[in-house]
Amino acid sequence: MKLQVTIWGIMMKRIAVVLALFLLAAAGCSSNTEPPADQKNNASGDKESVIAESPDKYVQLFADTSVSGDMLTGITVKLGENSKHFSWTNVTNDGYYPEIIRDDLDQDADQEVVIILTKGYGTGLRDSEVHVLRNDFTELDIQDAVSVVKSSLISSASSKDGKKDYTLTYKDNTINKQYNDEDAGMWFDDVAIGSIVTYRVENQHLLAEVSAQVSPGFFIANVEAEYSVKGSKLVVGNLALNEME
Structure with missing residues (x-):
């Protein structure tokens, strides 16, 4: 009888250790499921951070800022609850991050989204690029x-x-x-x-x-x-x- 009790105690301790390890692993996984408020995962799985947003945060731009080099490649635009990825580029210097302006350019009572990017800068040089989106992500063609x-x-x-x-x-x-x-x-x-x-x-x-x-x-x-x-x-x-x- 004493031997059975001893074996039973050992088995219970082992079960307790296994359960504890399982709970720790589960906790570790769950702690990584929610990214910070200013980060998200895009369709390719790369981590993106907010690089610009309108004052009311209706418009937000995301890019992978962990890249090395001088250019951010690929920008995700979020309008309200919807988002779309564009193959736009911008310099990595955060002093030249994109500018967002909302205004009714065609005077139809709906505001367009104007996004101004910087492709290059230096002494006597500023290479800017502009994109204009409607709220359904339709992009207007812009004459050079x-x-x-x-x-x-x-x-x-x-x-x-x-x-x-x-x-x-x-x-x-x-x-x-x-x-x-x-x-x-x-x-x-x-x-x-x-x-x-x-x-x-x-x-x-x-x-x-x-x-x-x-x-x-x-x-x-x-x-x-x-x-x-x-x-x-x-x-x-x-x-x-x-x-x-």
């Missing part, structure tokens, strides 16, 4: 502002007696700038258009601001291009040539 500006301007450059002379004209507006050769270490053969492109929304219109420069450090003007919605497209309408001081 730089191409429109280049084809709409007339420019000239000349060099004489240690002077550099540049002229830029749009319709009846002409800007002329003259510099000394020694003012810059490098001068462009002609006015360069579009090394810096930025976007903003103003008065329910998307605007692109395109730079015009004559050297890496000298900008003579910027051209403001105003977009209008035509069906499923955003097309450039008015241009404004503004002299830089």
Whole structure:
């Protein structure tokens, strides 16, 4: 009888140890099932974090920020409870993370979502890219502002007696700038258009601001291009040539 009690006690201890180990393993698994509020798993299983959101958090952008290198590749857009993945890119520097603007660009009482990405930056360089989504994730086609500006301007450059002379004209507006050769270490053969492109929304219109420069450090003007919605497209309408001081 004593031997049976001893064996029974040993068996109960073993069962207790196995049960405890099982419970610990289960607890460990369950603790990893809920990601932090600012993270989620996308369809490919990669961990994504919030890189931008609208003030009301209706619009959120997610990307895998654990990647090495200079670019975030692939961005998930969340609108309310729905989300869609896009093959967009943005630099990894969080000082240049995407900008989100909501406004009624086509004046149909529903706000579009404007997402401004940064593809590159540096001295005299800002490569921005804009996307506009409707609330069903339909993306509007956007005309290239730089191409429109280049084809709409007339420019000239000349060099004489240690002077550099540049002229830029749009319709009846002409800007002329003259510099000394020694003012810059490098001068462009002609006015360069579009090394810096930025976007903003103003008065329910998307605007692109395109730079015009004559050297890496000298900008003579910027051209403001105003977009209008035509069906499923955003097309450039008015241009404004503004002299830089």
